[in-house]
Amino acid sequence: MSYLDELNAQQKEAVTTTEGPVLVIAGAGSGKTRVIEYRVAHLLKQGVSPRSILLLTFTRKAAGEMLRRASRHDASAEHVDGGTFHSFAFKMLRRYGERIGLSGSLSVLDEGDAEEAVHRSAASLGLYDPVNPAKAGRGTSKEGRFPKKDTLRSVISASLNKGLDISSILMKDYPHFLHLADDIARVGKRYAAYKREKGYMDYDDLLLFLRELLMDKETLAQLSEQYRYVMVDEYQDTNVLQGDIAYLLGKKNQNVMAVGDDAQSIYGFRGATHENIMNFPKRFPNTTIIKLEENYRSTQEILNVANAVLSDMDNKYAKKLHSAKKEGGGRPHFVCFEQPYREAEWIARKIKEFYDEGVSLSRQAVLFRSSHVSIPLQAELAKRIIPFQVFGGVKFYETAHAKDVMAHLKILLNPRDELAWNRVLMLIPGIGPKTGGRLIAEIIRSVSEGRSPAGVLSSYAKQSRDGREIEKLASFLEASFGKPLPPSEQFALAFSYYEPLLWERFDDWHKRLNDLQTLQQVSSRYASLQEFLGDFVIEPPSFHQAGMLSRPEERPLTLSTIHSAKGLEWDVVFFLGLSEGVLPSNFSMNREDEIEEERRLFYVGVTRAKRNLYLLANFGAGRGGEGAREPSRFVTSSRVLLELNQFGLSPSSYRDSEDEDEESVEYDDDGIGAVRKRKIKD
DNA sequence: CAGACGACATTTTTT
DNA sequence: ATGTCGTCTG
Numbered sequence: 087m088s089y090l091d092e093l094n095a096q097q098k099e100a101v102t103t104t105e106g107p108v109l110v111i112a113g114a115g116s117g118k119t120r121v122i123e124y125r126v127a128h129l130l131k132q133g134v135s136p137r138s139i140l141l142l143t144f145t146r147k148a149a150g151e152m153l154r155r156a157s158r159h160d161a162s163a164e165h166v167d168g169g170t171f172h173s174f175a176f177k178m179l180r181r182y183g184e185r186i187g188l189s190g191s192l193s194v195l196d197e198g199d200a201e202e203a204v205h206r207s208a209a210s211l212g213l214y215d216p217v218n219p220a221k222a223g224r225g226t227s228k229e230g231r232f233p234k235k236d237t238l239r240s241v242i243s244a245s246l247n248k249g250l251d252i253s254s255i256l257m258k259d260y261p262h263f264l265h266l267a268d269d270i271a272r273v274g275k276r277y278a279a280y281k282r283e284k285g286y287m288d289y290d291d292l293l294l295f296l297r298e299l300l301m302d303k304e305t306l307a308q309l310s311e312q313y314r315y316v317m318v319d320e321y322q323d324t325n326v327l328q329g330d331i332a333y334l335l336g337k338k339n340q341n342v343m344a345v346g347d348d349a350q351s352i353y354g355f356r357g358a359t360h361e362n363i364m365n366f367p368k369r370f371p372n373t374t375i376i377k378l379e380e381n382y383r384s385t386q387e388i389l390n391v392a393n394a395v396l397s398d399m400d401n402k403y404a405k406k407l408h409s410a411k412k413e414g415g416g417r418p419h420f421v422c423f424e425q426p427y428r429e430a431e432w433i434a435r436k437i438k439e440f441y442d443e444g445v446s447l448s449r450q451a452v453l454f455r456s457s458h459v460s461i462p463l464q465a466e467l468a469k470r471i472i473p474f475q476v477f478g479g480v481k482f483y484e485t486a487h488a489k490d491v492m493a494h495l496k497i498l499l500n501p502r503d504e505l506a507w508n509r510v511l512m513l514i515p516g517i518g519p520k521t522g523g524r525l526i527a528e529i530i531r532s533v534s535e536g537r538s539p540a541g542v543l544s545s546y547a548k549q550s551r552d553g554r555e556i557e558k559l560a561s562f563l564e565a566s567f568g569k570p571l572p573p574s575e576q577f578a579l580a581f582s583y584y585e586p587l588l589w590e591r592f593d594d595w596h597k598r599l600n601d602l603q604t605l606q607q608v609s610s611r612y613a614s615l616q617e618f619l620g621d622f623v624i625e626p627p628s629f630h631q632a633g634m635l636s637r638p639e640e641r642p643l644t645l646s647t648i649h650s651a652k653g654l655e656w657d658v659v660f661f662l663g664l665s666e667g668v669l670p671s672n673f674s675m676n677r678e679d680e681i682e683e684e685r686r687l688f689y690v691g692v693t694r695a696k697r698n699l700y701l702l703a704n705f706g707a708g709r710g711g712e713g714a715r716e717p718s719r720f721v722t723s724s725r726v727l728l729e730l731n732q733f734g735l736s737p738s739s740y741r742d743s744e745d746e747d748e749e750s751v752e753y754d755d756d757g758i759g760a761v762r763k764r765k766i767k768d
Numbered sequence: 769c770a771g772a773c774g775a776c777a778t779t780t781t782t783t
Numbered sequence: 784a785t786g787t788c789g790t791c792t793g
Contacts, residue, residue: 144783170783197782353781356782458780478782481782516770518770519770625783647780647781649782671780672780673779674780
């Protein structure tokens, strides 16, 4: 039993308590990945079949990593079922969907498609018509318009995910639309009907339908029989639906382990509710609660800051982190700059310094609340040819070129997918909304009579004046439609049809061409088109927008949003944008609970660092010439400030320092840029 | 009816 | 600075 000796007492308890409900409150860096890894291994050693274990995590990468590690102890760990709630739902719905009336191929809508579908639903109800009672007010002011598709989509989605009605959501987030609650609710209903009719599912439906499926007694019995042990990671970021799903899956056997940290709950905007983690012991009455407080990640100096943030929170599962590490990288620094570009220069130089001392780029990271604050730094890094990789922000799978190619594959899988057809046809010169709509109607009719869509297109090509482009599309379909080719070959056919359109459409086609080649390689890992397309939406490829990868042999520096940095760690962390309006974000200033979520974001960011942590802020002009901001309240909180070394300009002295740009900047022994160095008094 | 052009508003985090 | 919506022209 030697492998258990590598764990501390609490970890060991979490690993060996295999029967009955367990709630593990795992502080940041307390080895929760290790607990899951060892618990899987332990179950297997006890003779539990890997197929009866289900591991639900936040990303597929996380699941894969834990199972990979577990398989070092027991190779059969590879056969454990693992993934996100959404991917698990997709799998179950493919298998058992017809039990709740889902039939045919399942097309999962990404965010953009979902918005388009909402738009169509609202339009079909006449809500965007100019002669609308809602427009009575003057002109285009806020009152006068029906909400736009993205607003509609997020209201409807929030209503489902939080289990509240439309008015409650509007009251909180969009009070100026409150009077339209009934119309929006109608859009929601129409949208749901539209999806049912067309065989579409959006992200919410995956969870909604899985819960529905689990309400079916027979299915639930069957799945309870199969999955005897259920583990849910990042439980603090689950929403009501996911909480219900976990409950249903565990009801029969009661062998559910939820792992989470209420202090790291940062997905409230998506409907996640910390009530889930608070109520777990109520839903599962005999829950064993285990707290992991020993931190194996960070130095004590960093943990002092983290603990100060914790004590500013009113979290219910009180905890304090203790460091198990000895040596430190010194106290974390708080450094202020007058101008964004100065900050960027300083960071780039600092990164280089660490690099020269032997800290490779892949062990350093820059974190931020929202992507745009990293743009000056990206420019600076590019200038210095420091390779970096950006996580979060613009997602690859949402870029136009990726969606274009994928639309061509979607019509092969599901020729009645009108949203995909629309995308495909609109690329062709001479076809606009009207012609497109007519053709789509004809294609769908033709397909349901069992004929190929290519016929409709070539007969249209013959009667139109310039049908060459449409003819090409028709021959692409003839080569691929209904043919049992592997996904990578279908991708190749779509790609070669699309490539000329790519040149036409984008000036930067070269870069985009590269993306698509990578995507083609991804496609070759799949055996079926349905899985490839499903994963593309549910588990997007992990190559995000890559920045300057000019030295591909070197693992690059990471730039990431805090949300995308969850669960990760680096030796050196630069934390950008610690000023009022950025963190906490301007959009979150209204409500106390939103401020609290921002504070948890701060906590998550701080606890990513192992040795060196730099908290940074600049007070230069942002967009619109508005730059008068103060340091983040999270930093200036007295308890936190006590644990920091503080450098740079205070915002009040910045105001009248316009002419001091040329003042030479000095660096002290720490290498900290100190225009005016000021140590706080305690 | 398609597509270009201009006015206007908006600007976070993600499965 | 960007994307979305509406209008005008060919």
